[in-house]
Amino acid sequence: MAAIELSEVRKVYAGGVEAVKGVSLTIPDGAFCVLVGPSGCGKSTLLRMVAGLESISGGTVRIGGRVVNDLEPASRDIAMVFQNYALYPHMTVRQNLEYGLKNRRTPKEEIARRVEEAARILEIGQYLDRRPGQLSGGQRQRVAMGRAIVREPAAFLFDEPLSNLDAKLRVTMRAEIRRLQRRLKTTSLYVTHDQLEAMTLADQLVVLNAGRIEQAGSPMAIYEKPASLFVATFIGSPAMNLVPLDGPGASPLATLAGPGKAKQTLGIRPEHMRLLEGGAGVRADEIVLDLSVSGVEVVGAESYVTGRLANSGPEIAVRVPGYSHLEPGASVKAAAPLGAFHRFDAESGRRLELA
Amino acid sequence: MPKAAFPNKILPYLLLAPQVLVTLVFFYWPASQALYQSVLKEDAFGLKTEFVGLSNFSAILSNPNYLSSLQTTLIFSVSTALLAMAPALLLATAAEKVVRGKGFYRTLMIWPYAVAPAVAGLLWLFMFNPTMGTFAYMLRAYGVAWDPLLKGDQAMLLVVVAAAWKQISYNFLFFVAALQSIPRSLVEAAAIDGAGSTKRFWTIVFPLIAPTSFFLLVVNTVYAFFDTFGIIDAVTAGGPARATETLVYKVYIDGFVNLDLGGSAAQSVILMAIVIALTAIQFRYVERKVHYA
Numbered sequence A: 001m002a003a004i005e006l007s008e009v010r011k012v013y014a015g016g017v018e019a020v021k022g023v024s025l026t027i028p029d030g031a032f033c034v035l036v037g038p039s040g041c042g043k044s045t046l047l048r049m050v051a052g053l054e055s056i057s058g059g060t061v062r063i064g065g066r067v068v069n070d071l072e073p074a075s076r077d078i079a080m081v082f083q084n085y086a087l088y089p090h091m092t093v094r095q096n097l098e099y100g101l102k103n104r105r106t107p108k109e110e111i112a113r114r115v116e117e118a119a120r121i122l123e124i125g126q127y128l129d130r131r132p133g134q135l136s137g138g139q140r141q142r143v144a145m146g147r148a149i150v151r152e153p154a155a156f157l158f159d160e161p162l163s164n165l166d167a168k169l170r171v172t173m174r175a176e177i178r179r180l181q182r183r184l185k186t187t188s189l190y191v192t193h194d195q196l197e198a199m200t201l202a203d204q205l206v207v208l209n210a211g212r213i214e215q216a217g218s219p220m221a222i223y224e225k226p227a228s229l230f231v232a233t234f235i236g237s238p239a240m241n242l243v244p245l246d247g248p249g250a251s252p253l254a255t256l257a258g259p260g261k262a263k264q265t266l267g268i269r270p271e272h273m274r275l276l277e278g279g280a281g282v283r284a285d286e287i288v289l290d291l292s293v294s295g296v297e298v299v300g301a302e303s304y305v306t307g308r309l310a311n312s313g314p315e316i317a318v319r320v321p322g323y324s325h326l327e328p329g330a331s332v333k334a335a336a337p338l339g340a341f342h343r344f345d346a347e348s349g350r351r352l353e354l355a
Numbered sequence B: 001m002p003k004a005a006f007p008n009k010i011l012p013y014l015l016l017a018p019q020v021l022v023t024l025v026f027f028y029w030p031a032s033q034a035l036y037q038s039v040l041k042e043d044a045f046g047l048k049t050e051f052v053g054l055s056n057f058s059a060i061l062s063n064p065n066y067l068s069s070l071q072t073t074l075i076f077s078v079s080t081a082l083l084a085m086a087p088a089l090l091l092a093t094a095a096e097k098v099v100r101g102k103g104f105y106r107t108l109m110i111w112p113y114a115v116a117p118a119v120a121g122l123l124w125l126f127m128f129n130p131t132m133g134t135f136a137y138m139l140r141a142y143g144v145a146w147d148p149l150l151k152g153d154q155a156m157l158l159v160v161v162a163a164a165w166k167q168i169s170y171n172f173l174f175f176v177a178a179l180q181s182i183p184r185s186l187v188e189a190a191a192i193d194g195a196g197s198t199k200r201f202w203t204i205v206f207p208l209i210a211p212t213s214f215f216l217l218v219v220n221t222v223y224a225f226f227d228t229f230g231i232i233d234a235v236t237a238g239g240p241a242r243a244t245e246t247l248v249y250k251v252y253i254d255g256f257v258n259l260d261l262g263g264s265a266a267q268s269v270i271l272m273a274i275v276i277a278l279t280a281i282q283f284r285y286v287e288r289k290v291h292y293a
């Protein structure tokens, strides 16, 4: 059990690429922290620096209060689950689980007990004598988790552990990882590019962009108050609609402009809007936008109607319950509550709060 | 695989013809000659030949010289194979760690392979020649009684080193490829699992390159058996006192120097059987290539 503290951590690769540009972050003991960001933003690099697989160019990493910058991976008391599982192909599942314990000269009975327990928790008991090559993707994933939990480390590190699984299995394994972490209460740092995975897993969500932390907080806090245009469009699917206030079609929104002379961009999520169909009335706190429909995406339980604002403005997506029969080219009106809009400085991308 | 269709019925045969011809002329014809000769006995002047059945074979197999040559060959081949593989593996693991100039380092390592066997032999002969070799001089300066022209074990050492030396390049290439095919995350996982670098090598890397090592063991043994005539001829000519006379070299000595054509042919037939066996092992192995993932 241990907190992980990063302070001003930097990474410059030999070629001169600055992959991580000063990251400070504290993951409390027992928390599940998810690091999310687009591919190439430095997530793996950061994780690998915590693991000790990559040298730290600047700043300090503490695990359980101890500075680990110069410690070997083996001495950091962490376990890692890799994207490709990294199971030892020439060893049986049992040998894979035992390997780390044997290297640490754990007593035989203790090894047997831990392997037994991990096999029970992960339901891999019947595969213990198989090789990884004889297992399915989901089973390998479980073994990889098993190899991490038998070690009973101070922290788990995960690098996109679910991205090699098919969509359905990914959802099941996601829930399972969450349940397992709640049960073991081991501090975890989990890296993914999938915002849905990030939202559903995290106690603490960290959005990383180009080597810097864009925003950190609880998933709902980030969803409700994205700190920047980047976070606003990265978290949530489909992405938040953006309307530059000085662009075409923005005139009905002019009243929403905040104080100050800065150029502003407004944002509104598709799920906060509704279409005015069949004579539905407009409430006093709503603004009405004219859209010309450009496409309809039917998901099943709901549909997303996309339309251009005032013919030449930006594309706006609106969530509609059930099946939408709208055809491209149709004109519709969409209503959005005033309080649901987000304001951003168009130049810096930072969130603007109304005083 | 889709079948390629030739518009012309004769063209495919024409295209195959040169290869078939070469195989016929340079393999099947000599091989059948050897088989034929091995059951004949010819007198030293080549005037009379008579059919003797398998007596050439029984003569060879009961000849102590032949059996000691077989032993020499085994010692020579195994030593050469091991000496050609161990440094290659060591260099290949070192090459993995090179960050800058990887390509240059690898190219350097490959060059020796381009040297012809006889030239390689001469090179080593000159370096270790007891009267004029630089290294021989240095060895003597350190108090080693170096004289491979008189001492059998030293002669053996010299041909083994000369034969192994140029194979290192070939083995190096295979080991580099094998090491590269091991996912880096496996080694990293082992490091997190508390294995030091030596332990990682013996418990993870070495077992994973075992298929390549086995393949190379067969290839190098075959090489040492059959492809080292030039080196032995150049360095020791089988001497001193037959200490480096391998089976292949003995075929040449008995046939062309001692003019015992029947005995020499019978020896080649035995060698042919050995090649066929070794090749079969190799093919079987290649087909049942160990797949882990």
Ligand SMILES: Nc1ncnc2c1ncn2[C@@H]1O[C@H](COP(=O)(O)OP(=O)(O)O)[C@@H](O)[C@H]1O
Pocket: A013, A014, A015, A017, A018, A019, A037, A038, A039, A040, A041, A042, A043, A044, A045, A046
């Ligand atoms: N070993 C390396 N050498 C040089 N640059 C690297 C290395 N590994 C990653 N990078 C670069 O660092 C940046 C971040 O990479 P990475 O941490 O793998 O991103 P992510 O995991 O978020 O996709 C990328 O621009 C990548 O090209």
Ligand SMILES: [Mg+2]
Pocket: A043, A044, A045
């Ligand atoms: Mg990555």
